[in-house]
Structure formats: structure tokens, C-alpha cells
Amino acid sequence: GLFSRITFREPVFVGGRGNTSGLSDKLPTEKGFKGCIRHLDINDHLYNFNVSPGGDSLKGIDVEECLEDKCNKTPCEHGGKCITTPGSSYCLCPLGFTGDLCQTRLDLQVPQFNGSSYLRYQGLGEQYLSLLDLTIVFKAIEPNGILLYNGHRADGVGDFIALYLNDRYVDFTFDLGTGAATLRSSNPISLGEWHKLRLTRTGRHAYLQVDRFPSSQILSPGPFTQLSLSLSLYLGGVPDYNIVSPKVKIKSSFIGCIQKVLINNHELNILGEAIQGVNVVNCAHPCITQPCGSGSCVPLYDGYKCVCTQSCKESHLTEVMCASFDHGASFLHYLDPEIIHRITGYEFNIDMRIKTSSSSGLILWTGSSQSKDFLALGIHNGYAHVMYNLGNGEVLLENNQTKINNGVWHRLTVHRTGKQCLIRIDTDYSMQSISGGKFEQLNTDSGLYVGGVEDIEELTRSKYHHSFKGWISNLILSNDYQVKLPLSRSQGSSCQLTCETLNTGQVTCF
Numbered sequence: 001g002l003f004s005r006i007t008f009r010e011p012v013f014v015g016g017r018g019n020t021s022g023l024s025d026k027l028p029t030e031k032g033f034k035g036c037i038r039h040l041d042i043n044d045h046l047y048n049f050n051v052s053p054g055g056d057s058l059k060g061i062d063v064e065e066c067l068e069d070k071c072n073k074t075p076c077e078h079g080g081k082c083i084t085t086p087g088s089s090y091c092l093c094p095l096g097f098t099g100d101l102c103q104t105r106l107d108l109q110v111p112q113f114n115g116s117s118y119l120r121y122q123g124l125g126e127q128y129l130s131l132l133d134l135t136i137v138f139k140a141i142e143p144n145g146i147l148l149y150n151g152h153r154a155d156g157v158g159d160f161i162a163l164y165l166n167d168r169y170v171d172f173t174f175d176l177g178t179g180a181a182t183l184r185s186s187n188p189i190s191l192g193e194w195h196k197l198r199l200t201r202t203g204r205h206a207y208l209q210v211d212r213f214p215s216s217q218i219l220s221p222g223p224f225t226q227l228s229l230s231l232s233l234y235l236g237g238v239p240d241y242n243i244v245s246p247k248v249k250i251k252s253s254f255i256g257c258i259q260k261v262l263i264n265n266h267e268l269n270i271l272g273e274a275i276q277g278v279n280v281v282n283c284a285h286p287c288i289t290q291p292c293g294s295g296s297c298v299p300l301y302d303g304y305k306c307v308c309t310q311s312c313k314e315s316h317l318t319e320v321m322c323a324s325f326d327h328g329a330s331f332l333h334y335l336d337p338e339i340i341h342r343i344t345g346y347e348f349n350i351d352m353r354i355k356t357s358s359s360s361g362l363i364l365w366t367g368s369s370q371s372k373d374f375l376a377l378g379i380h381n382g383y384a385h386v387m388y389n390l391g392n393g394e395v396l397l398e399n400n401q402t403k404i405n406n407g408v409w410h411r412l413t414v415h416r417t418g419k420q421c422l423i424r425i426d427t428d429y430s431m432q433s434i435s436g437g438k439f440e441q442l443n444t445d446s447g448l449y450v451g452g453v454e455d456i457e458e459l460t461r462s463k464y465h466h467s468f469k470g471w472i473s474n475l476i477l478s479n480d481y482q483v484k485l486p487l488s489r490s491q492g493s494s495c496q497l498t499c500e501t502l503n504t505g506q507v508t509c510f
Contacts, residue, residue, distance in 0.1 A: 011058060014040060014047075038084070077102045081278075083116075092116060095277030108271050109290075110299050112257045112283035113236035115145070120276040121233045121268070124150050124161075128264065129226040132201040135262035136163070137301070138254075139194045139283070143168040145254035148261075149244060150233040156245040159228050163199065164250045165189070170197055172208050173248055178222020180247040181206070187213040194259075194301040201227075232275065235261065239278070257283035259299040301427035303411075323451065323472050323485040331452035331467060334483065339448050342477040346441055348375065348416040349478050356470030357407045362456060363468045365449040366442075373443045377414060378464060379405065386414050386423050387463065392437025399423045399431045409473075416442075450475065450483070 016032020040047040048055040071082035076091035080102035083090055093102035111119065124132070136147060145165050152158035161174045168188035173180055183206050189195050200207045203225035209215035231243065237253025238244055244251065261268040271277075282288045287297035287304050298305050323332060342348075343366050354363065359382045367374035375388040382405040385398035402425040404410045413424040418440035422432045446459075452467025453459045475483040 012042070014049075015063070075101065090116075092278045095119070095271070095274060095280060098279075098281050106281065107290075108280065108282055109287040109297060110257055110259050110283040110285040111236070111270060111277075111280045113145075113254050114279055114281065115142070115253050115255045116237070117253065117279040117281075118237035118239060118277070119235040119270065119274045119280060120239075121235065121273055122275065123231050123233045124227075124229045124263075126228055129228070130203055131264070132161070132199070132227070133262075133264050134163075134199040135196065135260070136258060137194060137196050137260035138256060138258045140165055140168075140189060140191055140254070140256040142255040143191065144250050145252050145256075146234075146237055146244070146248075146250060147254050147258070148233070148235055149238055149248075150229040151231045151243055151245060152229055154231065154243050156243055160245045160248075161201075161227070161229065162245065162248045163197075164248065165254065166250055170208065170210050171249070172199055172206060173245075174201065174206065174220065174227070175245065175247060176204065176220055176222065176224040176227055178224045179220065180245070181218050181220040182247075182249075183208050183216055183218040185210045185213065186216050187211075235270070236280070257285070259283070259285070259301075303427045325451040325468050325470060325472070331454075332450040332485070333447060333453075334450070335447040338481060339477065339483065342481055343375070343448055344442050344444055346418055347478075348414070348442060350377070351411070351413050351474070351476045351479070352472060353409050353411050353474045354404065354468075354470060354472050355407065355409045356405050356468065358466075358469045359405050361466045361468040361470075362452055362460065362464040363412075363450070363472070365446070365453055365460060365464075366444045367446045367459065368444045370445065371443060374460075375416070375442055375444070376460065376463065377412070379468070384410075384412055384423065384425060386416075386421060388416070388421065388435070388442065390419065390435060390437070390442055391439035392419070392435050395421065395433055395435045397421055397423055397431055397433040399425050401431075402426065448483075 014037060037049075040049075049057055051057045051060070071084055071089050076082050076093070078094060078097045080091040080093045080097065083092055091100065091102050093099070096106055096108065098104050098106045111117075134148075138147060143165060144167065146162065147165065147170075148163040149160070151160040159175055159177055161172070163170065163172050165171070166184075168191065170185040170189065171182055172184075173182040175181075185197070185208055187210065189210060195211055197208065197210045204220040204222075205217065206220070207215050207217045236258060241251050258270065261270060285299055285302075285304075287299050291297060291304065325331070343350075350364070356379065358379065360379050362376060362378050363384075364377040365374070366376075371391065372389050373391060375386070377384065377386055379385070380398070382403035383398050383400050384404050385396060387394065387396050389395070402410075404412070404425060411424075411426050413422075415422045419435040419437075420432065421435070424431075450472065456464050456467060472485065475485065477483060
């Protein structure tokens with residue numbers, strides 16, 4: 001025939017019809033359906049079998065709960081939703097609850113997603129038509145999964161953005177209405193480690209960078225330059241993959257942790273701003289032990305900082321050994337064999353915390369009177385560096401990503417193994433170098449100087465002109481030896497920790 005449309009003037013009947021006698025010539029049976037129906041979706045409308053109000057059913061006859069439904073044996077608590085699979089059933093727990101039956105309250109700190117999890121937020125809408133600047137700090141356990149999705153229509157058609165892992169690469173797919181474009185990170189990520197991605201979209205142009213690797217860029221097809229996203233924004237997964245554009249290559253949820261989301265300079269309160277969440281649990285992280293008392297614990301990769309809303313106290317302060325170098329002319333000198341053994345030879349490891357407002361100065365020195373061997377830690381133009389010579393020539397390694405002369409505590413870590421050396425500030429990414437030549441041992445005889453030396457120009461061979469001015473605490477060598485800093489608590493009062501301190505474990509808010 002010629003007709004292509006059909007019009008219905010009667011209600012939808014499910015499972016049968018009260019009187020089927022008039023349909024006997026059109027249907028092969030006069031009997032209603034016997035069995036169970038769990039899911040009914042017509043034209044993107046998911047029907048609720050409950051009687052109205054609250055459900056879609058107008059009335060029903062001789063209908064009862066399906067006895068074979070495994071969810072009858074799984075009474076999810078606190079509003080959890082039971083999901084059946086061919087062999088079992090499980091609960092999708094609302095935000096703030098966990099357990100097999102959602103029976104356990106959970107104080108969420110750093111969210112972890114398990115493949116059935118997601119967090120829902122207000123969508124980007126039309127606030128980000130032309131410009132989107134997005135930063136996410138995440139740790140993946142599995143190589144595939146959706147990190148973030150926001151679309152325009154519930155059937156997956158139209159504008160959308162999708163950030164997802166695809167075989168350990170970060171992919172960004174977006175469509176402005178004239179065709180999709182997919183941008184891939186230049187390098188794969190490492191599973192089980194924290195990573196930072198930054199995505200920038202300006203009109204049709206998109207740029208993606210993961211960690212310190214080179215950025216990637218792409219230009220979307222067609223003339224459209226604006227993005228309209230009317231649906232909710234999802235983090236870690238989606239409730240139904242029918243809403244995801246078929247142009248997205250991955251149809252699985254993210255498995256791992258997300259600790260930070262920044263959208264156009266607005267730091268998303270990942271848990272506080274969530275409209276809804278399902279099966280979200282705590283990631284293994286120091287913040288879940290609530291180390292900050294009544295203050296808030298802010299995750300910084302594997303570390304954290306405490307932010308106190310009122311005041312703080314310094315717990316175990318008598319165990320914090322801290323030296324003050326107030327005038328830029330003082331220093332500490334160590335000749336202890338235990339220290340010399342740990343700073344010379346094939347390997348050198350030091351972990352310390354410093355606070356300074358000076359842009360230059362010598363933090364640490366060990367040198368030789370018989371050769372050119374030396375190793376120094378210092379500050380130049382506000383950046384920390386390590387300089388050394390094993391007999392192969394001088395090597396300068398500067399961490400030029402984070403300035404440390406801002407008057408707050410920073411953690412400085414240096415590892416040298418043979419000719420390879422690494423320097424790290426706080427939890428930022430490390431800088432590494434390899435010296436040339438054949439020598440791999442550091443041979444010095446001066447002992448260890450901290451904060452400066454007697455005659456800085458002569459002893460450092462004019463490499464440094466100023467001693468360190470500031471405070472040093474928690475000086476640890478070879479991961480097992482804490483250098484004793486001689487100042488008592490009363491003498492070192494200016495060294496006391498502040499209410500916002502990087503992972504010292506010494507600050508408690510009250």
C-alpha cells in the first residue's frame with residue numbers, strides 16, 4: 001500500500017487485552033501472554049509498570065510480581081536499584097552508600113568507579129558554546145572506559161563531547177553538528193598511576209595534552225563552531241549507553257579514580273555538585289583516613305593538603321625537626337659516617353621540606369677537595385635544581401614547572417642512581433637527566449652542608465653566591481635516615497607548620 005504512518009487511538013496493552021474476540025481474524029492466538037516482562041521501552045520512553053500516580057499503568061487485571069525475578073531475593077536498601085543478569089543480581093547503590101545491598105553508609109572523599117558507576121551533573125548547556133577548557137586528574141585501573149560524556153539528545157544524535165580511554169590512550173570525540181572528530185593523546189597512559197589531562201576546545205579547534213607529553217590537535221569538519229549540550233554531564237560512565245553517540249568507539253564505563261575536574265577555571269566539587277551517583281566508592285588514598293580533622297582534605301595525586309576552615313593545631317610537633325636559616329648566613333655541617341655513607345657512592349636519595357621567599361640560594365652541598373666531584377641542591381629564579389659532577393662533567397637539572405619561593409612549605413625530593421638523576425617538587429611531575437661519560441660514583445670528602453657553607457664563593461667554586469634563607473624540616477637520606485636538625489621547638493618557632501600544609505601528616509584542624 002501507499003500509507004507509511006499508523007495512528008493509535010486506544011491505550012497500550014501489555015501482556016494481553018481484556019477482550020480479544022474481535023481480533024481473532026487478525027491475530028494467530030486468542031490467549032494473553034504468560035510469563036514475566038521486566039523492561040518496556042517505546043520511542044525512548046521507558047515505561048514504569050506501577051499504577052499511577054508514580055507509574056504509567058492505568059489499570060491491570062490478574063497481574064502479580066514475577067516469582068522468578070532474582071531481584072525478589074535482593075532487597076536493595078536506601079533506594080538502591082536491583083539489576084539482574086543471566087546468572088545473578090546485584091544492587092546499584094545511590095551516592096553515599098555501598099555494600100552488596102547498599103546497607104553501608106559511606107563518607108566519600110576521593111571517588112572510585114567500578115565499571116557500573118557514574119556521577120551525574122548539570123549539563124554544560126549553552127554556557128560553553130565556543131570555548132571549553134577542561135582538566136581532569138585521574139588514575140585508571142583498566143585500559144578502556146568513558147571518563148566524561150555530555151550530549152544533546154537522548155538517542156545519541158546531535159552535538160556531544162566524549163572523553164574516554166581507548167586501549168590506554170585518551171581519546172576526545174566531539175561533534176558540533178557537522179560531523180565528528182576524534183583527537184588522541186600522543187602517548188598511552190600507565191595504569192595504576194595518577195595522570196593529568198588538559199583539553200581545550202576553541203570553536204572547531206581542539207587540543208589535548210596528557211601529563212608532560214606533547215599535545216595533540218585536530219580541526220572538526222564543517223562550518224559550525226558552537227556546541228550545544230542540553231543533557232546532563234556524566235563522569236565515569238553513563239546510566240544507559242543508548243544516550244551515547246554511536247560515533248564514540250568505547251561503550252564501557254571507566255574503572256579507576258578521579259580526584260579533580262576543572263571546567264573553565266571552575267573546580268568542580270566532584271561529590272558536592274553531583275545531582276546523582278551510582279555505585280561510587282572510595283579510592284585508596286590518604287584522604288579517606290580523614291587526616292585533617294574537621295578541615296577538608298584536598299587530594300594532590302598520591303598526597304594531600306589540609307585546608308582548615310577555622311583554626312588548626314600542630315600534632316606531634318615535638319617530633320618535627322626544623323632548622324631556621326633566617327639571615328642567609330647560617331649553615332649546618334655534618335661529618336657523621338652514617339650520613340657520609342648515604343650521600344656518596346653509586347646512589348643518593350634525599351627527601352626534605354623547605355619554606356622560603358628567596359629566589360636564590362644554596363640548600364645543600366657536598367664536595368671534594370681532591371677532585372671535581374660535588375653535588376648541590378639550590379634555588380635559582382625561584383626554581384629548585386640539583387647540580388652534580390661525577391667526573392664526567394657538570395650536570396644541571398632544574399624543575400622549572402613549580403616555583404618554591406612563595407613562602408609555603410614544599411616537598412623536595414632528589415634521587416640519583418649512577419648517572420641518572422631525578423628531581424621532584426611536591427607531587428608534580430619529576431624532571432630527569434643522565435650524565436655523560438663512564439663514571440657513576442660520587443666521591444666527596446667535605447661531609448654534608450645544609451643551608452650554606454663557610455666561604456660560599458670559594459667552596460662552591462663560584463657556582464653559588466648566596467646561602468639559603470628560610471626553613472628546612474624532615475630531612476631524610478636513603479629513605480631510612482632522618483638527619484637531626486638541632487633547633488628545639490622554642491628556638492624554631494618560626495618553622496611551625498601552617499594550616500595549609502603539603503602532606504606532612506602534622507596538621508590537624510579543629
